[in-house]
Amino acid sequence: MLSSMSLRIALLGLLEVKGPGSGYDLAKTFESTAHHVWAAGHTQIYPELVKMAADGLVVAEAEGARGRKTYTITPKGSDELHTWLLEHEPSFALRSESALQAFLLPVLDRDEAVTVVERIRRHYAAWLAHLERTQPPAGLNGLGRYALDLGLAQARAGLGWADDTLAKLRAG
Amino acid sequence: MLSSMSLRIALLGLLEVKGPGSGYDLAKTFESTAHHVWAAGHTQIYPELVKMAADGLVVAEAEGARGRKTYTITPKGSDELHTWLLEHEPSFALRSESALQAFLLPVLDRDEAVTVVERIRRHYAAWLAHLERTQPPAGLNGLGRYALDLGLAQARAGLGWADDTLAKLRAG
């Protein structure tokens, strides 16, 4: 077993809850439901499904129009999903461009720093607005509802940080 | 210019504030000060410095014991750093294993979900404790102080989410 393979896990989760689907379906669902926890486009998803099939985590039935393949999760795939959830210690490999900008603020003079923090603030505000518009998707058996709460909490924390920091910068 | 190159920027920031240093110095400083905003080990840093030197963002003086090279930021490097800070729109490419676990919670039964959230809670608690112990490093001219606040806010948000979620799971 490899160390990360989070994309696999996310795909297995969608297949387990939504039932069988094509790569295209998965890519769409990914975009609309899982994008804020793990981003991945179709160019990453298609080859990954092929590998997962080779590893016996999913099965593909080649079928219908323009070579559309429908993937179904196997018992082995379901096992892998549950094992990962129960046993994998999530890594805190943080890699955030806004946090990096925050880190580097002291190299700027005050006005520049204000500009940068205002932009970060707008980003958090936009993200928060987006999440507030997002309803936990129907037909997914609750999948994503807890992550949505987490996202909201993090976005609000970021927004609060930006406001505090702007106040500090303007006062100092 | 490439789209991301955040590692370069982080290194330029350290060189600008701390003054010249070797790859080893930078790797150490990275680990102790910037790790919570952008993780990178020496195997990534050494080759990157070579490329940055080739691009004229830093200069290396080969010197002293065991081939230790000291890198100094150039005006061009400083330019690049400031331009990035002022102009780069940070991307929100989120990729968090804990958020993914949160997303997938509904595939588990209640007791399993509680176990997973408790583990995530421990992680946020450990992170928070670590950040609370961390003092904004002296000798770095304030570098990292704002990112530290941001990290604290995010860790507290995560901890709060875990507590709320545990309450919900146990009540439901």
Add this chain to the structure above:
DNA sequence: GTCCGCATGTAAGAAGTTACATGATTCT
């Protein structure tokens, strides 16, 4: 019939991880 969205992919390269390799200095 032609345009648009559906649907599937490949290829090249950048970024990041893990494991390995090597030699110099300092401490005991």
Add this chain to the structure above:
DNA sequence: AGAATCATGTAACTTCTTACATGCGGAC
């Protein structure tokens, strides 16, 4: 002398991004 830590690197691999390529089906 031996151990620990300083200090630098390479190689192989996985993961992710960007750009390109292709063909079907329905709408007009």
